[in-house]
Amino acid sequence: MSLSLYKKLADMAVAGLEIQPGQFVEVRGDTAMWNCIEAVSLAVEKAEAVPCLNVTSIAHEAERIRTLPIDWLRRPSTFLLDLATRANAAIVIERDWRQLTESCPSERLKAWNQAVGVLLYQQESRHVPNGMISHPGAVRQDELLVPRGDIYRTMENAIDVDMIELDRRVRAVKQIIEQGSVLYMRTPNGGRLECQLGSRPVFENDGRLSDSHVLNLPFGAISFTVPETTVLGSICIERWRNVHDLTLTFVDGRISDISAANSPKSFTDFIGTHSGHRDRISHIGIGVNPGIHSPTGLIGVDECKSGMLFFALGENRYMGGKNESTLNMDLTCPGANISVGSRCIVRDGRLTLES
Secondary structure: OOOOHHHEEEHHHHHHOOOOOOOOOEEEHHHHHHHHHHHHHHHHOOOOOEEEEEEEEEHHHHHHHOOOOOOHOOOOOOHHHHHHHHOOOEEEEEOHHHHHOOOHHHHHHHHHHHHHHHHHHHHHHOOOOEEEOHHHHHHOOOHOEEEEEEHHHHHHHHHOOHHHHHHHHHHHHHHHHHHHEEEEEEOOOEEEEEEEOOOEEEEEOOOOOOOOOEEEEEEEEEEEEEOOHHHHHEEEEEEEEEEEEEEEEOOOOOOOOOOOOHHHHHHHHHOOOOOOOOEEEEEEEEEEOOOOOOOOOOOHHHEEOOOOOOEEEEOOOOHHHOOEEOOOOOOOOOEEEEEEEEEEEOOOOOEEEEE
């Protein structure tokens, strides 16, 4: 990623989170993303705020998880707990903790996730504004769908998008969701899922801080929670890491079956390292950004692609839901069909906004 793109994303995060002079801003990331961390820290200081670095590496965390006493792993450090209780905002550069499942015992990893969950909920319960910056370095090359250079260019296109057109799409899709009662989703390779919409808020990911206190970069999507127990049917995820045609079946809002064309155990092992409502949908979203033309393999970018269906599993209380979990993981479903009642929003992965 070029330094100019780092700087753009950093400046957008600081502006979007409305960072004020004198505030403490947690800057969280992996040592492998140091250039981006530096850009964010400088942008925070230019706003006359204080960057508080929470930087480590996957290799270091893996060694901690493998070697430290399990009771110690369950407790967040006093430093990080103090940071979670004092920070006025947090800017996170994306990293891929899923790699830990390959090298760490599951029970130890579950204990570590409990400590991470305590820290995250401490901030969420205080409604601390949180910005997430997607980073191609968070995904291994064999899991990406395009060369990393193409992802950088896609991210440039995504943040330089025509904001008038983006806002029009956001408003149109949001209105349809807010006025609907039942959501229907159909994914390629099988899968039909439906749920009630209820009356929960619909959040705009448009480069500005939303009511959920979350800012994602790049941007261009709407997302919402649904009454958790109303989710029924199955949904097929074309690819999760190196697992293909991953199918999740839901009954009364919970996952009742998991299958895949290969290695479903990789997925079950990963969610098995988490606790709480890890088997419920957290939220559902629809991408609307016209600057993203094809999936890249980097979920934070792909879920903004116009016409992309995405959903998350696990924690959703920060969005007004009822799930309590250490898991919060997004999954994308390209090529889906989405309807609200009889009205089609997305057909074969293309935003329609039909009347």
